Amino acid sequence: MKNLPIKILATGFGLGYSPLMPGTCGSLLGVLLFTLLRNQPKGYLVGLAVLVTLVAIVIAHQAEKVFGKKDAQTIVIDEVAGQLITYLFIPFTLTNLVVGFVLFRFFDIIKLFPARWVQDNMRGGLGVVGDDVVAGVQGGIILFVIGCWL
Numbered sequence: 001m002k003n004l005p006i007k008i009l010a011t012g013f014g015l016g017y018s019p020l021m022p023g024t025c026g027s028l029l030g031v032l033l034f035t036l037l038r039n040q041p042k043g044y045l046v047g048l049a050v051l052v053t054l055v056a057i058v059i060a061h062q063a064e065k066v067f068g069k070k071d072a073q074t075i076v077i078d079e080v081a082g083q084l085i086t087y088l089f090i091p092f093t094l095t096n097l098v099v100g101f102v103l104f105r106f107f108d109i110i111k112l113f114p115a116r117w118v119q120d121n122m123r124g125g126l127g128v129v130g131d132d133v134v135a136g137v138q139g140g141i142i143l144f145v146i147g148c149w150l
Contacts, residue, residue, distance in 0.1 A: 003066045009055070009077055010063035016074035024105060026076025030083025031101050038092040049088055053081040053133060061125030071119070071128045078132040082108060085136030090147050099146070103139035108132055 011017055015025040033052075037045065056077040063075045086104040090096045111119065111131060115138070119131035 003062075006059060006062045006066050009059045010066075010075045012076040012080055016076040022073050022076055023079050023108065026079030027083045027101060027105055027108075029076070030080040030086075030104075031097060033080065034084055034087045035092075035097065042088075045084075046088060049081065049084040052077075052084055053129060056081040056129045057125035059125070060128035064124060064128065075128060078129040079104075079108065081129055082132030082136035082139075085133060086139040086143060088140055090140070090143050096143060096147060100139060100143045103142050104135055107135035107138040111135070112138060 008014070011022075012026045012029045015029055016022045018025045033048075034045075037048065040048075059077050060071075060075050063077075064070055064072065067074060083101070083104050086100045087096070090100065107115065108131070115131040115134040118134055119127055121127070122130045
């Protein structure tokens with residue numbers, strides 16, 4: 001019972017327990033959060049992304065201890081943070097929502113430099129969340145650039 005809040009937050013309210021693609025499920029929570037808050041000022045969304053990222057680092061660090069595994073698949077709060085970062089500097093459209101989701105998942109899975117390095121060389125929550133932050137930035141840059149044509 002003592003670790004229940006960590007488990008709830010780390011697993012994205014249980015989405016991390018999905019038997020199929022828990023990371024994708026966690027990303028969808030980020031999509032939902034962005035969709036619900038899309039009309040807020042950009043400063044608010046940036047602050048939210050920073051706050052979620054910082055909380056994710058702390059929670060993921062504790063969750064590794066609770067689950068007894070480095071970057072356990074059930075930990076998906078990092079995907080929520082990374083997905084939010086992807087959407088930071090683009091307007092809300094259904095196309096941007098879908099393309100941003102696909103781009104983030106692509107970069108999160110393939111782990112282009114420096115994402116793999118961050119995951120492999122940072123410890124605890126920084127390693128768990130850091131590669132998703134990088135994937136979010138990578139996806140966000142591509143989304144911003146191609147957004148000119150969408």
